[in-house]
Amino acid sequence: MLVSIYRYNPDIDDKPVMRDIEVEIPAGKDLMILDVLELAKRKDSSIAYRRSCREGVCGSDGMNINGRNGLACITQLSEVVKPGKKLVLRPLPGLPVIRDLVVDMSIFYIQFEKVKPYLINDTPAPAIERLQSPEDREKLDGLYECILCACCSSNCPSFWWNPDKFIGPAGLLQAYRFLADSRDTAAAERLAGLDDPFSVFRCRGIMNCVAVCPKDLNPTRAIGHIRTMLIQQGT
Amino acid sequence: MKGLRRLVFDAVIVGGGGAGLRTALELSQSGYKTAVISKVFPTRSHTVSAQGGITCAIGSDDPDDDWRWHMYDTVKGSDYIGDQDAIEYMCSEGPQTVFELEHMGLPFSRTAEGRIYQRPFGGQSKDFGKGGQAARTCAAADRTGHALLHTLYQANLKNDTVFLNEWYATDLVKNQDGAVVGVIAICIETGETVFINSRATVFATGGAGRIYASTTNALINTGDGIGMALRAGFPVQDIEMWQFHPTGIYGAGTLVTEGSRGEGGYLINSDGERFMERYAPNTKDLASRDVVARSMVLEILEGRGCGENADHVLLKLDHLGEDVLNSKLPGILELSRTFAHVDPVTDPIPVVPTCHYMMGGIPTNINGQALTQNSNGEDEIIDGFYAVGESACVSVHGGNRLGGNSLLDLVVFGRAAGKYIEESLRQGIEQRRASDTDIEQAMARLQRLNDSDSGASVPELRTELQNVMQNHFGVFRKGEFMRDGIEKLKILRERIARVHLEDKSQIFNTARIEALELENLFEVAEATAIAAECRTESRGAHARDDFRDRDDDNWLCHSMYFPADKRVGKRAVNFSPKTMPTFEPQIRSY
Numbered sequence: 001m002l003v004s005i006y007r008y009n010p011d012i013d014d015k016p017v018m019r020d021i022e023v024e025i026p027a028g029k030d031l032m033i034l035d036v037l038e039l040a041k042r043k044d045s046s047i048a049y050r051r052s053c054r055e056g057v058c059g060s061d062g063m064n065i066n067g068r069n070g071l072a073c074i075t076q077l078s079e080v081v082k083p084g085k086k087l088v089l090r091p092l093p094g095l096p097v098i099r100d101l102v103v104d105m106s107i108f109y110i111q112f113e114k115v116k117p118y119l120i121n122d123t124p125a126p127a128i129e130r131l132q133s134p135e136d137r138e139k140l141d142g143l144y145e146c147i148l149c150a151c152c153s154s155n156c157p158s159f160w161w162n163p164d165k166f167i168g169p170a171g172l173l174q175a176y177r178f179l180a181d182s183r184d185t186a187a188a189e190r191l192a193g194l195d196d197p198f199s200v201f202r203c204r205g206i207m208n209c210v211a212v213c214p215k216d217l218n219p220t221r222a223i224g225h226i227r228t229m230l231i232q233q234g235t
Numbered sequence: 236m237k238g239l240r241r242l243v244f245d246a247v248i249v250g251g252g253g254a255g256l257r258t259a260l261e262l263s264q265s266g267y268k269t270a271v272i273s274k275v276f277p278t279r280s281h282t283v284s285a286q287g288g289i290t291c292a293i294g295s296d297d298p299d300d301d302w303r304w305h306m307y308d309t310v311k312g313s314d315y316i317g318d319q320d321a322i323e324y325m326c327s328e329g330p331q332t333v334f335e336l337e338h339m340g341l342p343f344s345r346t347a348e349g350r351i352y353q354r355p356f357g358g359q360s361k362d363f364g365k366g367g368q369a370a371r372t373c374a375a376a377d378r379t380g381h382a383l384l385h386t387l388y389q390a391n392l393k394n395d396t397v398f399l400n401e402w403y404a405t406d407l408v409k410n411q412d413g414a415v416v417g418v419i420a421i422c423i424e425t426g427e428t429v430f431i432n433s434r435a436t437v438f439a440t441g442g443a444g445r446i447y448a449s450t451t452n453a454l455i456n457t458g459d460g461i462g463m464a465l466r467a468g469f470p471v472q473d474i475e476m477w478q479f480h481p482t483g484i485y486g487a488g489t490l491v492t493e494g495s496r497g498e499g500g501y502l503i504n505s506d507g508e509r510f511m512e513r514y515a516p517n518t519k520d521l522a523s524r525d526v527v528a529r530s531m532v533l534e535i536l537e538g539r540g541c542g543e544n545a546d547h548v549l550l551k552l553d554h555l556g557e558d559v560l561n562s563k564l565p566g567i568l569e570l571s572r573t574f575a576h577v578d579p580v581t582d583p584i585p586v587v588p589t590c591h592y593m594m595g596g597i598p599t600n601i602n603g604q605a606l607t608q609n610s611n612g613e614d615e616i617i618d619g620f621y622a623v624g625e626s627a628c629v630s631v632h633g634g635n636r637l638g639g640n641s642l643l644d645l646v647v648f649g650r651a652a653g654k655y656i657e658e659s660l661r662q663g664i665e666q667r668r669a670s671d672t673d674i675e676q677a678m679a680r681l682q683r684l685n686d687s688d689s690g691a692s693v694p695e696l697r698t699e700l701q702n703v704m705q706n707h708f709g710v711f712r713k714g715e716f717m718r719d720g721i722e723k724l725k726i727l728r729e730r731i732a733r734v735h736l737e738d739k740s741q742i743f744n745t746a747r748i749e750a751l752e753l754e755n756l757f758e759v760a761e762a763t764a765i766a767a768e769c770r771t772e773s774r775g776a777h778a779r780d781d782f783r784d785r786d787d788d789n790w791l792c793h794s795m796y797f798p799a800d801k802r803v804g805k806r807a808v809n810f811s812p813k814t815m816p817t818f819e820p821q822i823r824s825y
Contacts, residue, residue, distance in 0.1 A: 011740040042694045045746040046738040050275070053453045055489045055570060057381055058279040074573050098424060099743040105276075118389035119340025128293070129337040131349030137342065144342045144375075144382060148278055183340065 001025050001081075003040055005047060006090040009099050016097065018088075021047075025077070033065055033072040033080070036087060049101040056214060059149030063101050064090040069151040069212040092154035094163070107163045108150045114167060115175035116193070120186035136182035143177035143222060145215050146170060152209035152219055158202040165198035169209035169219030172200060176222035179229065191226075191233055200226050239674065240429045244268050245660055247433040249404045249418060249460065251277030253285075253380070253645035254624025255439030256387035258603075261653025263396040267660050270397040272404055272420055272431065274455065274748070277388050281441055281453040282645065285380025286566060287356060287494030288372035289336075289646075290639030291329035295350040296370040297361065302326040305371060307363045307818060309640060312523050313633025314775035314785065315820040316473065316793060318809035321629040324601050325640075325647045327814075332646045333373055341386040343375050344563075354563075355497040356638040358523040358825070368521060370497075372639040377492050377566040383642060403748055404459065406677040407436070407467040407620075408669050414618035415605075416667045418463070419677045423748065426741025428681065430674055434664045435619060435656045438464070438597060438605075439649065442625040443759040447590035448698075448705040451483050451490040460626040462755025464597050465762060465798040466680070469617060470607055472628040472793045472806065474595035474759070475767035478636055478776050479710050481527040483589025485547040487574035490591070491567055491584060493638040496520040498563050500552040502531065503583065504539040510548075515825040522825035525635040525776045528588035532710045535587075542585060549583035588710055593759075594636055594776065595766075596628035598795070598806070603627065603652025608795060608804065619667065621656065623648045630793065633808075634775020684750055690735035693750050700727055700753075704760050708767055713780040717768040724761050731757050762796045769803040770794055787820055 003023050008016035023039045025031060031039075034051055041047050049072070050060040056074035063072055066080045066088050081087050095103035121130070153159045153168035167175065175194060178184050194200050200223060209219040246262050248255045251273030262269040273280065292302040306326040310317055337343060337351065344352035351373045359369040375382035391398075404418040408430060417432040443458025444450035461471055481502070482491040496502075501520045504510050514530040515522035522530075531548050540546050552560060552567075557580050560568055564579075571579050598606040605620040605627075624645045631644055707720025731754060738746045772786035773779050793806040810817045 009740055009742065011742050038694075041746075042692070045692065046740070046744075048743050048745050050279075052275050052279040052455045053281065053284050055284065056573065057378075057566075058275075058281075058283050058453065060275065060279045102743050109276075113392055116393075118393040119338075121338075125334075125338045127334070129334050129343070129351050132345050133349050134345045134347065137345045140342045144385070145378060147283075147381070148276075178340075181340065181342075 001087060003036060003087045003089065007100055008097055009046065030076050030078045033075045033077065034061055036077060037072060048099045057147060059147030062092050062149035062151045064092055069155045071149060071214045074214060092150055094154045094160040105150055108153055108170065111167045111171040112148065112174060115171050116190060117174045119178060119181060119184050121183055122185060130183050132182055139180045140177060142217055143173060143180060146173055146217060147215060149214065151212045151214060155208045155212045158204060162198055162202055166202035167199050172226060173217060173219040173222045176226050179226065191230055194226065195230055200230065242429055242431050244270050244431065244433045246435040246437065246656055247272060247417065247431050248437040248439055250439035250441060252280035252439060252441050252624065253282035253384055253387060253642060254649040256391055257646045257649025258437055258439060258623055258653040259396050260387065260390050260394060261650055262657060263391060263394040265657040267657065270399055272399045272402045274401065274403045276400050277398065278385055280384060281456055282380045282384040284453060284490065285642055286377045286490060286492035287497065288354060288374035288379045288639050289333060289642035290356060290372045290637065291333045291643055292326065292371060293330045293333055293351060293373060295346060296353040300369065300371065302329060303815060304361055304363060304369065308358050308360055309631065309637055310818045311823060312358045312635050312637040314635055314823055315633065315791060316774065316808050317633030318630050319812045319817060320809045321601055322631050323812040323814065325631050325643060328647050329643050332650060336383065336386060336646065339386050339390045341375065341382050343373060354494050355521060357493050357521045358637045368518065372494065372497065374494065377494055377564045380642065404463065405681050405751055407463050408673055408677045409467050410667055410669050410673050414667055415620035416669045424743055426744060434660060434666050435621060437603065437621040437623060437652060438626050439624045440626045442593040443756060444590045446701065446704045446756050446760040446763065448701040449483065449488050450590040451480055451488055457752035457756050458759035459752065459755045460622065461596065462758040465758045468799050469605065470598065470795045470797045471762055472595055472598035472795055473630060474762045474796055475770055475794060476594035476634050476776050477590060477763065478524055478592040478594060479528040479588040480591035481524060481531055481588055482550055482586040484570065484574045485585035485587045488589050489570050489574050491550060491586060495550065495552055495564055495567055498559060499555050500550055503549050503551055504534045505541045505545065506539060510534050518825040523635055524638065526825055528710055529778055531588055547585045547587040550586045551583040552579040553581055592636055592641060593625055594632040594634065596626050597622035599627045599629055601629065601651060602655035603648060608806065621652050623652045634777060680754065684736050685739060687734065687736050690733035691730055693734060693753050696727065696731050696734060697753050697756065700757060700760055708764055711778050711780055712767055714768065717764065721764050721768060724764055728757065765801055766794045766796045766803050791820060
């Protein structure tokens with residue numbers, strides 16, 4: 001099958017181009033996109049992309065697959081390409097390209113770090129674990145599973161427009177993960193850090209993030225909770 | 236060397252998985268100039284794939300649980316070549332280490348009392364094997380590794396650890412005294428090569444499961460630390476001991492946690508028989524991993540495999556009910572649907588034993604100090620060199636690791652090494668320089684690769700290597716097949732030495748990294764092959780058709796593989812725990 005890949009190697013190329021490569025797909029097999037890429041790389045070793053776990057938990061191989069962000073290792077060919085059609089692979093949109101399918105994620109990580117993505121609890125720790133009821137623990141489900149693949153934030157027009165000021169869906173999901181944790185004592189401090197016109201409120205609720213999250217998480221809902229907390233705090 | 240930038244640190248940690256991040260956390264709190272070099276952004280490390288949990292006697296499921304029972308299980312699981320002082324340290328320090336993780340925010344699943352949820356895992360018992368099955372594995376659903384790795388990364392952010400992400404260490408730099416003074420590393424993004432000069436160099440480089448064709452391991456698990464240590468002339472210990480996890484998804488190799496059997500799942504053959512009842516009447520599907528993996532292979536060899544080619548068995552989970560599966564094994568549902576096209580809520584998962592874990596590694600003491608042997612066969616500490624986690628061999632796993640003990644190993648010994656290095660830095664370790672010759676030596680293979688103009692490609696050679704290992708050094712091994720495999724490896728060595736790097740560009744050149752990784756894979760594979768052929772007995776994960784019994788007279792010891800002359804020597808196992816009597820070797824049955 002024909003695979004069209006976004007190619008840009010700043011060592012050699014003046015500008016990026018889409019370049020086709022013919023890949024032989026073993027008959028009767030429905031490969032993952034990552035497998036297709038590995039086959040392509042066997043023919044042209046200069047194709048660059050990130051990958052690690054190859055099972056959808058490390059978040060390395062987020063990319064734009066036939067127009068839609070996803071993880072190459074858990075996206076099946078048959079899901080995205082009709083027989084006889086081209087597979088089109090581009091880097092995640094909205095982030096600077098380092099080479100081919102590899103994007104510079106610095107701004108994404110900076111926004112993640114801004115939300116203080118770690119538990120804060122200044123009370124003395126007990127000799128055993130801090131207790132947490134199963135009900136309180138359940139509040140973290142759908143939040144802690146984020147793999148930082150950036151499929152969501154790089155699918156968000158608000159993030160494209162203000163990547164330095166709008167935290168973006170991935171960072172905000174983590175912000176809420178700690179706001180929702182019964183063991184965290186820094187809610188006021190966390191909310192104060194988010195209380196400006198950009199950090200949270202640039203989210204327009206269009207749910208582009210939800211549409212592409214490979215872990216089926218819902219950043220829009222988390223952002224809604226943060227908005228509510230900010231508004232309640234203000235009244 | 237001219238033009239080569241030198242970065243100077245008090246301590247440098249190579250590897251950003253669980254062990255590296257735990258070491259880094261200790262050191263970043265110390266105020267010493269520390270850096271973590273990781274070839275991937277830290278949360279992409281393979282620790283993220285650990286599922287079932289971290290085994291530790293925290294007394295949540297059973298308030299009377301005792302770390303000594305955990306120690307007993309681990310010694311027995313190791314088939315008696317785990318070092319008892321190290322196992323004692325791990326099991327007794329474990330609870331404190333796990334509570335620290337919880338205090339850092341790790342989102343453990345909870346019991347009704349609000350304590351950490353613990354599930355049964357293989358090889359676990361109460362009361363020194365006399366009290367029945369224990370439930371000792373602390374879990375965050377079936378995503379414990381993800382939760383643990385992210386929590387440690389978060390804790391490092393909180394403590395301002397310096398990260399050199401997407402940097403790749405190519406070789407150790409050793410000075411004329413034989414001390415380790417740092418590493419040569421490539422910044423993947425720019426292609427720049429630098430000398431990282433450090434007072435302490437810690438390897439936390441993880442495993443090398445990619446030496447086999449079928450593995451649960453991430454694509455990045457290429458044994459970089461082992462390769463670097465061997466090229467520097469340092470020995471590796473028990474490297475023939477490779478764990479095959481009973482439940483890798485057939486065809487894909489992705490892992491299905493042992494916790495799925497802990498929650499009540501079981502294996503069936505083509506007759507629908509729960510065959511583990513025959514092999515391990517007491518513990519059944521929760522026998523030790525080596526035992527279950529061998530039983531599965533025997534079922535397949537005897538014609539009771541499932542599927543068109545009768546080459547796998549089935550893991551049945553549907554009887555647990557959808558609610559339990561959704562709450563306790565959500566990740567397994569996801570992986571099975573994606574990779575096996577099977578919904579465990581209604582249908583069993585096709586599984587097969589799959590390479591999973593390297594029990595061997597760089598020999599160390601409890602402080603993480605890497606060891607070699609002097610000419611009298613006595614332990615000798617390698618100055619400036621430390622190893623932790625899967626790349627190290629302390630040894631707490633011996634011939635077979637128990638499920639849930641790897642995450643514990645990472646954090647207990649990452650923490651211990653960090654504390655020891657901090658103390659050593661405080662007492663003053665000098666910053667050793669390296670001469671131009673030392674550095675040139677470490678740069679040699681990079682230079683050769685960059686100059687290569689013909690030869691076979693990396694993927695071609697890698698596939699050949701993986702097939703040799705899969706066919707000649709798998710679950711069951713035999714002398715003549717292994718010798719045959721060693722001959723094939725000899726030819727492969729020549730070809731890999733002449734591997735062709737077609738793309739010589741600088742910026743984010745992943746082809747170059749893969750070529751460098753291939754050489755590391757080869758070093759691990761060859762050491763595995765030679766040590767495996769040499770150990771003429773069956774013990775733990777090392778099962779030989781031509782030597783079916785354990786041979787305590789000759790092999791109740793570690794193997795030590797020395798790369799310079801490809802010699803396999805022996806090293807005594809520690810049988811002297813500090814606070815309790817020795818566990819004497821016994822017949823191992825489950």
